Amino acid sequence: MTSPLPILLDITVLAVGLILLLWEAFADDREKTFLGWFAILGIGAAFAFSFFVKPYDFSDMPQLAQFYSGDALAIFYKRFALGATLIVLIMAVEFRPLLAKAIPGVGQNAGTGEFFAIPVLTCLGLMWMASAVDFIMIFVSLELVTISFYILVSYMRRNAFSLEAGVKYLILGAFSTGFLVYGITWIFGITGQTNLHRIAEVVAVLPPEQHVPLLFGMALVLVGLGFKVAAVPFQLWIPDVYQGAPTPITAFLSVGSKAAGFIVLLRVIEPFLASPVIGAKLLAVLGGIALLTLLYGNLAAMPQDNLKRLLAYSSIAHAGYLLMAVASWRNGTVAVTVSYYLAGYLLMTLLAFLVMVVLNKAVGGDALSDFNGLGQRSPILAFGMLMAMLSLAGIPFTAGFLGKFMVFRDAIAQQHWALVVVGVLTVGAGFYYYLKVVRAMYWNAPSDASAITTTPLVKTTIGVLVALIIVLGVYPQPIFKMLRQPVPSAKPVASLTSTPTVAKHF
Amino acid sequence: MLNLLIAIPIVAAIAVAVGAPAKKSALAAAVANLALTFWFLFGYDHAASGFQFRSSAPIVPDWGLSYSLGVDGLGLLMLLLTALVTVAAIWIAPKVEKREGLYYASLLLISAGATGAFVSLDLFFFYAFHELALIPTFLMIGIWGSGDRATAAWKATIYLAVGSIVLLVGLLALYLSIAAPSRTFDIVQLQALAAQGAIPQLSWVYLLLLIGFGVLISLFPFHSWAPDAYACAPAPAAMLHAGVLKKFGLYGLLRVALPLLPEAAQGWTSLLLVLLVGNILFIGLATIAQKELDRTIAYSSVMHMGYIFLGIASLNILGLSGAALLIFSHGLSVAVLFAISGKVRERTGTLEYARLGGLAKPMPFLGFTFGLATFASIGLPGFGNFASEILVFFGAFRHAGEGLSFSPFQITTIIALWGVVISAVYMLRAYRATFLGEINERWKALPDLSCALRPAVIVLLAALLVAGFRPQMFVNLVTPVVKTLTAAK
Numbered sequence: 001m002t003s004p005l006p007i008l009l010d011i012t013v014l015a016v017g018l019i020l021l022l023w024e025a026f027a028d029d030r031e032k033t034f035l036g037w038f039a040i041l042g043i044g045a046a047f048a049f050s051f052f053v054k055p056y057d058f059s060d061m062p063q064l065a066q067f068y069s070g071d072a073l074a075i076f077y078k079r080f081a082l083g084a085t086l087i088v089l090i091m092a093v094e095f096r097p098l099l100a101k102a103i104p105g106v107g108q109n110a111g112t113g114e115f116f117a118i119p120v121l122t123c124l125g126l127m128w129m130a131s132a133v134d135f136i137m138i139f140v141s142l143e144l145v146t147i148s149f150y151i152l153v154s155y156m157r158r159n160a161f162s163l164e165a166g167v168k169y170l171i172l173g174a175f176s177t178g179f180l181v182y183g184i185t186w187i188f189g190i191t192g193q194t195n196l197h198r199i200a201e202v203v204a205v206l207p208p209e210q211h212v213p214l215l216f217g218m219a220l221v222l223v224g225l226g227f228k229v230a231a232v233p234f235q236l237w238i239p240d241v242y243q244g245a246p247t248p249i250t251a252f253l254s255v256g257s258k259a260a261g262f263i264v265l266l267r268v269i270e271p272f273l274a275s276p277v278i279g280a281k282l283l284a285v286l287g288g289i290a291l292l293t294l295l296y297g298n299l300a301a302m303p304q305d306n307l308k309r310l311l312a313y314s315s316i317a318h319a320g321y322l323l324m325a326v327a328s329w330r331n332g333t334v335a336v337t338v339s340y341y342l343a344g345y346l347l348m349t350l351l352a353f354l355v356m357v358v359l360n361k362a363v364g365g366d367a368l369s370d371f372n373g374l375g376q377r378s379p380i381l382a383f384g385m386l387m388a389m390l391s392l393a394g395i396p397f398t399a400g401f402l403g404k405f406m407v408f409r410d411a412i413a414q415q416h417w418a419l420v421v422v423g424v425l426t427v428g429a430g431f432y433y434y435l436k437v438v439r440a441m442y443w444n445a446p447s448d449a450s451a452i453t454t455t456p457l458v459k460t461t462i463g464v465l466v467a468l469i470i471v472l473g474v475y476p477q478p479i480f481k482m483l484r485q486p487v488p489s490a491k492p493v494a495s496l497t498s499t500p501t502v503a504k505h506f
Numbered sequence: 507m508l509n510l511l512i513a514i515p516i517v518a519a520i521a522v523a524v525g526a527p528a529k530k531s532a533l534a535a536a537v538a539n540l541a542l543t544f545w546f547l548f549g550y551d552h553a554a555s556g557f558q559f560r561s562s563a564p565i566v567p568d569w570g571l572s573y574s575l576g577v578d579g580l581g582l583l584m585l586l587l588t589a590l591v592t593v594a595a596i597w598i599a600p601k602v603e604k605r606e607g608l609y610y611a612s613l614l615l616i617s618a619g620a621t622g623a624f625v626s627l628d629l630f631f632f633y634a635f636h637e638l639a640l641i642p643t644f645l646m647i648g649i650w651g652s653g654d655r656a657t658a659a660w661k662a663t664i665y666l667a668v669g670s671i672v673l674l675v676g677l678l679a680l681y682l683s684i685a686a687p688s689r690t691f692d693i694v695q696l697q698a699l700a701a702q703g704a705i706p707q708l709s710w711v712y713l714l715l716l717i718g719f720g721v722l723i724s725l726f727p728f729h730s731w732a733p734d735a736y737a738c739a740p741a742p743a744a745m746l747h748a749g750v751l752k753k754f755g756l757y758g759l760l761r762v763a764l765p766l767l768p769e770a771a772q773g774w775t776s777l778l779l780v781l782l783v784g785n786i787l788f789i790g791l792a793t794i795a796q797k798e799l800d801r802t803i804a805y806s807s808v809m810h811m812g813y814i815f816l817g818i819a820s821l822n823i824l825g826l827s828g829a830a831l832l833i834f835s836h837g838l839s840v841a842v843l844f845a846i847s848g849k850v851r852e853r854t855g856t857l858e859y860a861r862l863g864g865l866a867k868p869m870p871f872l873g874f875t876f877g878l879a880t881f882a883s884i885g886l887p888g889f890g891n892f893a894s895e896i897l898v899f900f901g902a903f904r905h906a907g908e909g910l911s912f913s914p915f916q917i918t919t920i921i922a923l924w925g926v927v928i929s930a931v932y933m934l935r936a937y938r939a940t941f942l943g944e945i946n947e948r949w950k951a952l953p954d955l956s957c958a959l960r961p962a963v964i965v966l967l968a969a970l971l972v973a974g975f976r977p978q979m980f981v982n983l984v985t986p987v988v989k990t991l992t993a994a995k
Contacts (some may be wrong), residue, residue: 375605375608376605390641393667395637395638395640395641396633396634396635396637396638397634397638401634401637405630405674405678408674408675408678409678409681409682412675412678412679412682413682420675424668424671424672424675425668427667427668427671428664428667428668428671431663431664431667431668432660432664435641435644435660435663438641438644438645439648442608442645442648442649443645443648443649443656474565475565476565476566477565477566480566480568
């Protein structure tokens with residue numbers, strides 16, 4: 001009966017990360033790919049282990065329970081972080097030869113070891129964040145994630161683009177952190193609490209004259225989170241940083257940073273809905289941000305001719321759909337919608353980036369024209385990319401479609417007509433720019449007809465990701481079950497077990 | 507069992523894509539599906555009517571979402587159309603020079619998508635299967651198309667994608683408008699709910715469905731993707747899309763929009779009448795102005811949707827049966843026309859009237875069959891189109907006005923009758939310009955359709971003749987379905 005505690009997962013990953021760091025420090029000067037394999041094994045083991053972990057409410061450890069939650073949502077996002085890290089590490093192993101070229105040092109092997117260790121630590125930050133139910137804890141874990149990304153983004157020190165990306169990310173990231181902390185202090189000032197459950201209790205009975213300062217604090221927090229999830233108008237750093245960072249890190253950034261932002265957003269908004277007045281204002285602001293994000297992301301993606309930049313704008317666009325779901329908040333369904341969408345987004349985005357990494361190595365570029373005729377040069381890579389693009393565009397029988405299906409369902413149920421209308425138009429725009437990639441791969445003739453070889457590991461990963469995209473797109477029940485796992489305790493997790501509210505007329 | 511109909515083309519598509527002998531496998535799959543369809547047709551218990559061969563697997567029980575299949579008379583008619591046109595399209599496909607595997611895989615996927623949509627009894631899968639055909643169409647036009655294929659492919663794909671998402675919003679709104687505990691995507695349960703009056707008759711939801719389906723059907727003024735796409739698409743893709751896939755929207759109106767929102771539909775009848783006159787007159791006149799054979803056929807296929815809409819709008823047994831039969835007959839006749847125009851293009855490299863003429867002399871078979879298809883398309887007796895158009899006109903004209911004045915329906919019918927004259931003008935002109943008159947020296951030695959390919963055309967024309975001489979065979983299939991529709995009103 002005693003299933004392992006959720007926190008054991010975090011500890012495992014911490015151990016893997018520390019071993020990697022120390023091993024790298026004391027290992028001989030040789031090729032460091034073995035560290036990558038060790039990281040893959042370690043994270044893979046933790047990922048497998050996560051399926052034995054059951055939700056736990058830590059009521060027997062009140063100190064821990066104050067800032068750490070072991071509910072189904074937390075475990076889902078821990079698993080999410082582990083899965084993402086696993087695929088990113090596989091990409092990193094593929095990418096290492098390119099990386100080595102861009103690092104000054106004594107030999108070919110210098111300085112590539114940490115490239116496998118730091119993502120593991122980022123993963124740890126993401127996992128802590130999934131469990132964080134206290135502003136202090138949220139802040140600390142967010143910093144662990146952000147700071148490891150500072151290092152990773154500018155990892156290719158000889159590459160001017162990578163350095164530029166690093167500086168941009170550092171400055172804007174530091175800014176957003178400032179906003180976040182400042183917002184937290186305002187909220188603390190009004191409510192006297194940092195724990196989210198207690199804040200909910202205070203907000204429910206807050207006198208109206210204190211609404212404005214509280215909303216001001218929340219607005220600042222939203223600015224901070226807006227940077228993480230790539231919401232307009234905090235999206236300016238995205239294209240340059242995505243383009244400059246090493247491709248595996250771009251993938252990690254677009255999936256990890258976004259998931260982190262949304263789990264925190266879900267957790268942070270909930271206490272404020274305890275007061276209907278504050279809640280309505282908050283959701284209205286989020287609706288506005290969602291609208292702008294949808295429009296900007298999709299329209300700006302259309303003229304792109306570099307796949308990395310295209311995916312950067314697509315990442316903004318998908319933040320828009322996710323925000324649309326959050327703005328159409330429905331107790332009981334919002335967490336499921338957002339989590340399912342993110343799971344699908346993880347699969348399709350990582351699949352696209354994986355193909356890009358392999359192609360990068362073979363061709364040396366990531367412009368759309370580099371994909372010309374990929375259907376003939378490497379059918380498996382082209383098929384992987386095709387499935388990723390179809391899923392991103394939202395073709396049925398893919399996880400991407402079902403995600404959009406749920407988002408639109410929630411928005412219609414809450415009668416957010418402006419969002420629905422804009423959403424319909426942006427999905428149409430999405431078809432255009434995602435199919436541009438398909439066109440390059442299948443319509444256009446290759447400039448160089450030589451075949452591109454792929455390693456068995458890459459082939460397997462592509463196969464697994466494609467299978468997951470289709471299976472989850474047709475049969476999403478496993479994910480819903482994960483999210484609905486009850487917490488074995490009397491204290492229910494509000495966001496997941498409360499009964500769905502039914503919009504009246506609808 | 508119905509699963510097989512979907513699985514065979516998909517498995518064949520995968521096999522072909524990874525290197526099985528392309529045309530042979532594809533044709534085998536199509537013929538197998540045709541045989542299976544006949545098996546269903548004869549195994550269907552007409553006395554019991556209703557949905558048969560049903561199967562269901564729960565997907566998300568909380569949402570009332572399940573993978574349910576089943577067919578009734580209308581579904582069978584659509585399946586027969588799909589299977590016939592698929593066989594013909596694959597049979598008649600020319601030798602493909604580049605990427606033969608992808609070509610046949612795309613054709614099979616288009617066919618699988620249409621089949622899946624026609625046998626699904628769940629709104630989610632009904633929608634999803636139709637979308638399955640979107641990307642193969644994009645690839646077919648983009649890779650093997652002619653003329654300005656890039657523009658045509660983009661235009662059609664974006665148009666259809668946006669139309670589909672409008673449709674999705676409509677379907678979701680329909681789903682959400684039902685009170686929470688009985689929400690379901692299951693079409694059979696939804697029809698039961700509608701019979702109990704448990705579905706709110708929201709007129710804007712019907713409008714969303716009408717626009718969504720309308721874009722897919724090329725209802726005026728959402729039609730502009732269709733002529734370009736069909737003119738540029740390779741012949742087999744045009745046959746499948748114009749003949750079968752476009753009928754998905756009409757099938758959706760008959761299967762989903764009308765039975766579930768009968769009262770809401772009434773409010774939009776006048777709008778539909780105006781739009782369908784747009785299809786018949788505006789597009790009809792635009793068709794006369796075309797200077798190429800493929801564009802004439804493409805425009806005419808848009809124009810003929812007007813008659814089907816008229817039958818659907820009339821909402822009585824005559825009109826609806828006529829509409830269903832016209833879906834079938836038009837699908838076959840347009841497929842023959844596209845097949846032959848494709849063959850002409852293969853031989854001459856052009857379809858401009860100014861450069862063609864007299865082709866019946868070197869190609870008597872193509873000329874003769876094109877003539878038959880022309881007569882069918884105009885609506886001359888002996889072909890399914892005549893029988894169904896007569897039903898449509900009588901059905902629509904039954905809506906009498908007060909006293910001696912004409913009702914809007916009758917006025918529309920009178921205008922629509924002129925459409926037959928318009929069809930005659932452009933179709934006969936097309937026939938004359940292509941197959942009669944002076945022949946260009948260059949075309950004198952061109953070969954006729956080879957005997958091996960002739961069955962493809964003969965099968966379609968034979969089905970058209972059967973529908974023309976024994977329409978009651980098909981009408982009997984759809985009458986029970988149509989009766990429930992008129993009862994719902």
